[in-house]
Amino acid sequence: MNEKNMLLSKIKKYDFTLKEMNLYLDTHPECRRALAMFRKYSELRKNAVDEFVRRFGPLTPDRSTDAERWTWIDDPWPWERR
Template identity: 75%
Template sequence: MNEQRMLLSKIKKYDFTLKELNLYLDTHPNCRQALTMFRKYRQLRENAVQEYARKYGPLTPEQADNDERWTWTDDPWPWERR
Protein backbone atom coordinates (compact mmCIF):
# COMPACT_ATOMS: atom_id res chain seq x y z
CA MET A 1 0.00 0.00 0.00
CA ASN A 2 1.45 3.37 -0.96
CA GLU A 3 1.78 6.32 1.41
CA GLN A 4 -1.28 8.14 0.08
CA ARG A 5 -3.57 5.15 0.56
CA MET A 6 -2.13 4.50 4.02
CA LEU A 7 -2.81 8.09 5.06
CA LEU A 8 -6.35 7.95 3.68
CA SER A 9 -6.92 4.67 5.51
CA LYS A 10 -5.70 6.27 8.73
CA ILE A 11 -8.15 9.16 8.27
CA LYS A 12 -11.00 6.71 7.74
CA LYS A 13 -10.05 4.86 10.94
CA TYR A 14 -10.02 8.13 12.86
CA ASP A 15 -13.44 8.99 11.39
CA PHE A 16 -14.83 5.64 12.55
CA THR A 17 -13.33 6.03 16.03
CA LEU A 18 -14.71 9.55 16.37
CA LYS A 19 -18.19 8.43 15.29
CA GLU A 20 -18.19 5.61 17.83
CA LEU A 21 -16.97 7.91 20.59
CA ASN A 22 -19.63 10.44 19.56
CA LEU A 23 -22.34 7.81 19.95
CA TYR A 24 -20.95 6.71 23.31
CA LEU A 25 -20.73 10.27 24.59
CA ASP A 26 -24.34 10.87 23.53
CA THR A 27 -25.37 8.36 26.20
CA HIS A 28 -22.48 8.92 28.64
CA PRO A 29 -21.88 12.68 28.54
CA ASN A 30 -19.96 12.75 31.83
CA CYS A 31 -17.38 10.11 30.90
CA ARG A 32 -14.10 12.00 31.07
CA GLN A 33 -12.08 9.13 29.62
CA ALA A 34 -14.24 9.03 26.48
CA LEU A 35 -14.13 12.81 26.15
CA THR A 36 -10.34 12.74 26.43
CA MET A 37 -10.18 10.05 23.77
CA PHE A 38 -12.53 12.04 21.53
CA ARG A 39 -10.29 15.10 21.77
CA LYS A 40 -7.18 13.01 21.09
CA TYR A 41 -8.60 11.35 17.98
CA ARG A 42 -10.09 14.61 16.72
CA GLN A 43 -6.60 16.13 16.82
CA LEU A 44 -5.01 13.06 15.21
CA ARG A 45 -7.59 13.22 12.42
CA GLU A 46 -7.06 16.93 11.88
CA ASN A 47 -3.29 16.43 11.64
CA ALA A 48 -3.72 13.57 9.17
CA VAL A 49 -6.19 15.55 7.04
CA GLN A 50 -3.84 18.53 6.94
CA GLU A 51 -0.94 16.28 5.95
CA TYR A 52 -3.03 14.66 3.23
CA ALA A 53 -4.15 18.04 1.85
CA ARG A 54 -0.58 19.33 1.86
CA LYS A 55 0.77 16.29 0.02
CA TYR A 56 -2.09 15.22 -2.25
CA GLY A 57 -4.69 17.97 -2.37
CA PRO A 58 -7.90 18.74 -0.49
CA LEU A 59 -10.32 16.08 0.73
CA THR A 60 -13.14 18.55 1.28
CA PRO A 61 -14.21 21.80 -0.37
CA GLU A 62 -13.21 23.71 2.77
CA GLN A 63 -9.59 22.78 2.11
CA ALA A 64 -9.54 24.30 -1.38
CA ASP A 65 -7.69 27.43 -0.33
CA ASN A 66 -6.93 29.20 -3.60
CA ASP A 67 -7.98 32.86 -3.36
CA GLU A 68 -7.93 33.39 -7.12
CA ARG A 69 -10.51 30.78 -8.18
CA TRP A 70 -12.57 27.83 -6.98
CA THR A 71 -10.22 24.86 -7.37
CA TRP A 72 -12.31 22.16 -5.70
CA THR A 73 -13.68 20.96 -9.04
CA ASP A 74 -10.26 20.63 -10.65
CA ASP A 75 -9.33 17.09 -11.67
CA PRO A 76 -8.50 14.70 -10.26
CA TRP A 77 -11.09 14.30 -7.53
CA PRO A 78 -9.70 13.19 -4.13
CA TRP A 79 -10.78 9.55 -4.69
CA GLU A 80 -9.18 9.51 -8.15
CA ARG A 81 -5.73 10.63 -7.00
CA ARG A 82 -2.99 8.04 -6.95
Protein backbone atom coordinates (compact mmCIF):
# COMPACT_ATOMS: atom_id res chain seq x y z
CA MET A 1 0.00 0.00 0.00
CA ASN A 2 1.43 3.39 -0.95
CA GLU A 3 1.64 6.39 1.40
CA LYS A 4 -1.44 8.06 -0.07
CA ASN A 5 -3.61 4.99 0.49
CA MET A 6 -2.17 4.46 3.98
CA LEU A 7 -3.04 8.01 4.96
CA LEU A 8 -6.52 7.71 3.45
CA SER A 9 -7.03 4.48 5.39
CA LYS A 10 -5.98 6.23 8.60
CA ILE A 11 -8.52 9.01 7.96
CA LYS A 12 -11.26 6.43 7.39
CA LYS A 13 -10.39 4.74 10.70
CA TYR A 14 -10.60 8.08 12.49
CA ASP A 15 -13.96 8.74 10.82
CA PHE A 16 -15.29 5.40 12.04
CA THR A 17 -14.00 5.98 15.57
CA LEU A 18 -15.52 9.46 15.68
CA LYS A 19 -18.90 8.19 14.48
CA GLU A 20 -18.92 5.48 17.15
CA MET A 21 -17.86 7.97 19.83
CA ASN A 22 -20.61 10.32 18.62
CA LEU A 23 -23.22 7.59 19.06
CA TYR A 24 -21.91 6.72 22.52
CA LEU A 25 -21.89 10.35 23.62
CA ASP A 26 -25.47 10.75 22.42
CA THR A 27 -26.49 8.31 25.13
CA HIS A 28 -23.76 9.12 27.69
CA PRO A 29 -23.32 12.91 27.42
CA GLU A 30 -21.71 13.21 30.87
CA CYS A 31 -18.89 10.73 30.18
CA ARG A 32 -15.74 12.81 30.40
CA ARG A 33 -13.50 9.98 29.25
CA ALA A 34 -15.52 9.51 26.04
CA LEU A 35 -15.56 13.25 25.43
CA ALA A 36 -11.78 13.41 25.86
CA MET A 37 -11.39 10.51 23.42
CA PHE A 38 -13.70 12.22 20.93
CA ARG A 39 -11.61 15.39 21.10
CA LYS A 40 -8.36 13.42 20.77
CA TYR A 41 -9.54 11.57 17.67
CA SER A 42 -10.99 14.75 16.20
CA GLU A 43 -7.56 16.34 16.45
CA LEU A 44 -5.84 13.25 15.02
CA ARG A 45 -8.29 13.26 12.08
CA LYS A 46 -7.78 16.97 11.49
CA ASN A 47 -4.00 16.51 11.42
CA ALA A 48 -4.26 13.53 9.06
CA VAL A 49 -6.59 15.42 6.71
CA ASP A 50 -4.28 18.46 6.77
CA GLU A 51 -1.33 16.23 5.88
CA PHE A 52 -3.30 14.55 3.10
CA VAL A 53 -4.30 17.91 1.61
CA ARG A 54 -0.75 19.23 1.85
CA ARG A 55 0.75 16.15 0.18
CA PHE A 56 -1.92 14.92 -2.22
CA GLY A 57 -4.47 17.67 -2.76
CA PRO A 58 -7.94 18.30 -1.41
CA LEU A 59 -9.85 15.41 0.09
CA THR A 60 -13.16 17.25 -0.13
CA PRO A 61 -14.21 20.21 -2.30
CA ASP A 62 -14.16 22.60 0.64
CA ARG A 63 -10.42 21.96 1.05
CA SER A 64 -9.61 23.26 -2.45
CA THR A 65 -7.43 26.29 -1.74
CA ASP A 66 -6.55 27.82 -5.10
CA ALA A 67 -8.15 31.26 -5.36
CA GLU A 68 -7.67 31.47 -9.14
CA ARG A 69 -9.43 28.33 -10.31
CA TRP A 70 -11.42 25.29 -9.18
CA THR A 71 -8.70 22.66 -8.65
CA TRP A 72 -10.91 20.00 -7.10
CA ILE A 73 -11.18 18.22 -10.46
CA ASP A 74 -7.47 18.28 -11.38
CA ASP A 75 -6.25 15.12 -9.67
CA PRO A 76 -7.81 11.68 -9.44
CA TRP A 77 -10.60 11.55 -6.88
CA PRO A 78 -9.30 10.63 -3.41
CA TRP A 79 -10.99 7.23 -3.55
CA GLU A 80 -9.61 6.29 -6.97
CA ARG A 81 -6.70 3.90 -7.03
CA ARG A 82 -3.96 5.43 -9.11
